[in-house]
Amino acid sequence: MRNWSDIRSLITHGASVPVTATLRPWGEPDGSQFGWIMGNERIAGLVLSPGEYRIVGDEHRIRITDADGTPRLVDDGDRVVVMTDGDPLDATEHLSVTMSATWLRSPVGLLRELDQLFPSGPVEETVRGGRDCLRIPGLPAQHLKASPAARWITVDAGTGVLLAVDNGDGCGELVDVSYPDVLPADAFMWDSDRFGTPRRPDPWRPTGVVDEGETDAGTGMPTERQEEPVAEPAAPSWSERTPSADEVRRTGELADEAAGPVELPGHARVWRHPDGGYIVLDESEDDERRVLVYRLGYVADDSGKSDVRWVEEATSWDPMFVYVIGDRIFSLSDDTLTLRDADLGVVRRYREPASRFWLTVVGPWFGAFEYRPMTDDDEWWEEDNRPGTFRLFDPESDGAELDVVLEVPVASSEVTAQWVDGELWLSEAGGVTVFRKFV
Structure with missing residues (x-):
């Protein structure tokens, strides 16, 4: 199986490959149309309902028509026109497309998400339309009403072209796909003589009152709140005890095995590699783009004088850990936790389990303090007025998020966690509590 770096390069190449195909979306919208829209903006909206369309496109241009040839979307790279109920609208200023698999319309949009969403598990080999393909799982969407199911994309193993998207609630695919060397010169031209001269859309204005930040897509009216099902409490898997004074005194002299940064001449941020050598994270600033640039690499010897084998370069507005x-x-960056192999290649992604400023390594677990959310429910506060929770997360979790293996209400963010002889020792102002996991 190819490594993720090669697959990522393949998908990047596929976004620029000329394609003609039949587009088949079905199911619910994928939520990409959700977002903040200010009143009085001229927004051209296009709804591609479940059905069958013809699509022609390459990296910067696209044409989508109904089965009878009526254009629905024409984008020549500079000008965008959409057809809505027989009314052609100039969508160059702002276009909002509602469909169940938006990435099939704009594969370039997928490229912006690769380093945050994919892969969330093993890549599968499959066959579509007689061609070898790769089926890649991604983290679930997080927009309003999104399905908690993993998203999947399927790409042509030869060209990297995106062929199918599954969002859990909605899906879409390209069939009857061909890869022409050259697209017709008039493929992306709007024919005003046949379909009318595009006009500017009317200004958009809110149609309903926002209810606690949620509105129904398309209507602007408040969504109807659904009662969340109450989950059955999980059976306890940890025992709890109070240590003796002698244990506390002796444990205070111990320290966890070092899993955090270490010192290495010539490098600022370094961690010991499990197989020997060192993991190096280099940080610089790109003043023009106003982002941080990170390089992740490997150093073989203790002197730090050997050449760094750089594996990945990434940009971010936030610190990387x-x-x-x-x-x-x-590694943790841009709200995404990434599991890497021994060569520092990407294995899979997880949602960020906790704020990067709280997340630590505690023995074989991740650990983090988190403030309890504010609420107006008086009974909730009466039940437990402690301001926060300390959690342990399983680094071997299989889902989109790390599983919580232990959750303890604590009195302060000053809580410290230590892993001692198979036990979690939590120390805070009120004393020390010890937790041991049942085997």
Whole structure:
């Protein structure tokens, strides 16, 4: 199986490959149309309902028509026109497309998400239309009403062209696909003589009152709140005890095995590699783009004088962190936790389990303090007025998020966690509590 770096390069190439195909979306919208829209903006809206369309496109241009040839979307790279109920609208200023698989309309949009959403598990080999393909799982969407199911994309293993998207609630695919060397010169021209001269859309104005930040897509009216089902409490899997004074005194002299940064000459941020050598994270600033540039690499010897084998370069507006738990290596950036292999290649993604400023390594687990959310429910506060929770997360989780293996209400963010002889020792102002997991 190809490594993720090669697959990512393949998908990037596929976004620029000329394609003609039949587009078949079905199911619910994928939510990409949700977002903040200010009143009085001239927004051209296009709804591609479940059905069958013809699509022609390459990296910057696209044409989507109904089965009878009536254009629905024509984008020549500079000008965008959409047809809505027989009314052609100039969508160059702002276009909002509602469909169940938006990435099939704009594969370039997928490229912006690759390093945050994919892969969330093993890549599968499959066949579509007689061609070898790769089926890649991604983290679930997080927009309003999104399905909690993993998203999947399917790409042509030869060209990298995106062929199918599954969002859990909605899906879409390209069939009857061909890859022409050259697209017709008039493929992306709007024919005003046949379909009318595009006009500017009318200004958009809110049609309903926002209810606690949620409105129904398309109507602007408040959504109807659904009662969340109450989950059955999980059976306890940890025992709890109070240590003796002698234990507390002796444990205070111990320290966890170092899993955090270490010192290495010539490098600022370094971690011990589980197989020997060191993981290096280099940070610089790109003043023009106003982002941080990170390079992740490997150094073989203790002197730090050997050449760094750089594996990945990424940009971010936020700090990047590295964590080593046993033989597992993670990086955290842009709200995404990434599991890496021994060569620092991407294995899979997880949602960020906790704020990067709280997340730590505690023995074989991740640990983090988190403030309790504010609420007006008086009974909730009467039940427990402690301001926060300390959680342990399983770094070997299989889902989109790390599983919580232990959750303890604590009195302060000053809580410290220590892993001692198979036990979690939580220390805070009120004393020390010890937790041991049942085997």
